[in-house]
Amino acid sequence: MQRFGLVGLPNSGKSSLFNALTGGNSPVAGYAFATTGTHLGEAKVADERLQRISRMSASATTTPAAVQFTDIGGLAAGAAAGEGLGNRFLGGIRELDALVLVLRAFRSEEVEGICDPVESLYTLELELSLADLESLERQIDKKRRQAKGDATIGPDVARMERAAAVLAAGTPLWRSDLPDDERRLLAPCVLLTNKPIVAVVNTGEEAVAADVEDTLGAVASELGGAETLAVCAQLEAEVAELPEAERAEMAESLQLGEGALARVVAASYRRLGLQTFFTTAPKETRAWPFPAGSTADVCAGLIHTDFQRGFIRAETIQWDELLEIGSWSAARAAGRLRAEGRSYVVQDGDVLEIRFNV
Numbered sequence: 001m002q003r004f005g006l007v008g009l010p011n012s013g014k015s016s017l018f019n020a021l022t023g024g025n026s027p028v029a030g031y032a033f034a035t036t037g038t039h040l041g042e043a044k045v046a047d048e049r050l051q052r053i054s055r056m057s058a059s060a061t062t063t064p065a066a067v068q069f070t071d072i073g074g075l076a077a078g079a080a081a082g083e084g085l086g087n088r089f090l091g092g093i094r095e096l097d098a099l100v101l102v103l104r105a106f107r108s109e110e111v112e113g114i115c116d117p118v119e120s121l122y123t124l125e126l127e128l129s130l131a132d133l134e135s136l137e138r139q140i141d142k143k144r145r146q147a148k149g150d151a152t153i154g155p156d157v158a159r160m161e162r163a164a165a166v167l168a169a170g171t172p173l174w175r176s177d178l179p180d181d182e183r184r185l186l187a188p189c190v191l192l193t194n195k196p197i198v199a200v201v202n203t204g205e206e207a208v209a210a211d212v213e214d215t216l217g218a219v220a221s222e223l224g225g226a227e228t229l230a231v232c233a234q235l236e237a238e239v240a241e242l243p244e245a246e247r248a249e250m251a252e253s254l255q256l257g258e259g260a261l262a263r264v265v266a267a268s269y270r271r272l273g274l275q276t277f278f279t280t281a282p283k284e285t286r287a288w289p290f291p292a293g294s295t296a297d298v299c300a301g302l303i304h305t306d307f308q309r310g311f312i313r314a315e316t317i318q319w320d321e322l323l324e325i326g327s328w329s330a331a332r333a334a335g336r337l338r339a340e341g342r343s344y345v346v347q348d349g350d351v352l353e354i355r356f357n358v
């Protein structure tokens with residue numbers, strides 16, 4: 001499963017957002033550094049297509065796609081020099097696929113901390129860059145030693161040194177002008193600022209729409225158009241705690257941005273280049289995330305390794321065509337299921353049945 005790490009300054013609302021996204025219970029408090037451990041949770045990806053296919057098949061269970069979120073401690077200014085919790089705990093998110101930057105805009109007498117999202121972004125970027133620099137310098141030392149006995153490693157060292165120079169200037173790699181292919185080749189160094197990002201601005205409950213738009217615009221332009229969303233984490237967390245039946249009504253009466261949480265999850269999903277295919281039967285209808293561009297045999301392997309090993313063909317149809325016909329068996333009877341081989345590039349919204357033999 002794809003994994004996201006929530007990063008932000010102390011008291012930015014990371015744990016509130018985490019709880020809202022995952023239904024988890026990471027500690028939320030009005031003092032800084034309330035979170036000390038690493039909390040893991042799963043968020044379901046809302047997808048109306050899944051619900052409709054499931055209704056069509058009258059499936060007993062409906063299984064949405066999910067992504068994982070990790071909540072960690074707050075990163076304070078000076079963390080690289082040991083301020084606050086320091087930055088060692090960033091090790092807990094180094095291996096994750098992407099980061100969600102939580103930037104506080106809400107104002108509160110009771111909760112100390114910076115309320116300016118752009119200022120917060122600068123502080124975070126500096127601390128993340130310094131943490132990367134520290135890690136990269138260790139890796140460079142090691143590589144240099146290896147390079148003495150192996151000339152082919154030379155270019156690796158040079159590339160790492162170019163990245164280190166960027167980081168030493170306090171610039172995260174996502175802001176650098178290192179070419180994309182160079183950033184790709186740095187992947188084995190698992191640097192935080194070389195990951196895809198989504199920015200979430202945590203707005204106050206009384207925030208005015210026009211101000212929110214301005215703030216989002218300012219953050220997005222800093223980040224070169226990275227996906228930027230607004231959420232009121234506190235309200236969302238309160239709503240998430242309600243019994244399911246009361247949630248929709250409460251969300252409406254609080255005039256929460258429509259499906260703000262769903263949009264955060266969807267943005268994260270997109271940011272990772274994930275698409276969805278479906279399987280459907282009376283027992284279960286399920287959404288499967290797959291990296292865009294994957295072939296049919298690879299997608300089959302996501303369901304079961306036997307399906308990939310013994311792959312014969314995939315029978316497939318787009319979800320909306322299937323709904324129009326009304327059932328899988330009717331689609332087959334009408335000759336509307338396409339038979340695709342292992343090299344077929346699966347499309348977002350395909351409904352698949354895998355034929356296999358092991």
Ligand SMILES: Nc1nc2c(ncn2[C@@H]2O[C@H](COP(=O)(O)OP(=O)(O)OP(=O)(O)O)[C@@H](O)[C@H]2O)c(=O)[nH]1
Pocket residue numbers: 008009010011012013014015016017027028029030031032033034035036072073074075106107108111202203204205232233234235
């Ligand atoms: N008014 C208001 N308060 C919020 C909002 N989001 C979070 N808070 C409050 O801010 C405080 C900090 O929230 P947390 O979710 O614990 O923040 P955090 O980023 O996890 O903090 P640390 O783990 O200490 O770094 C809590 O008292 C929350 O209730 C919001 O949107 N509006």
Ligand SMILES: [Mg+2]
Pocket residue numbers: 014015016027028034035072073074
């Ligand atoms: Mg926290």
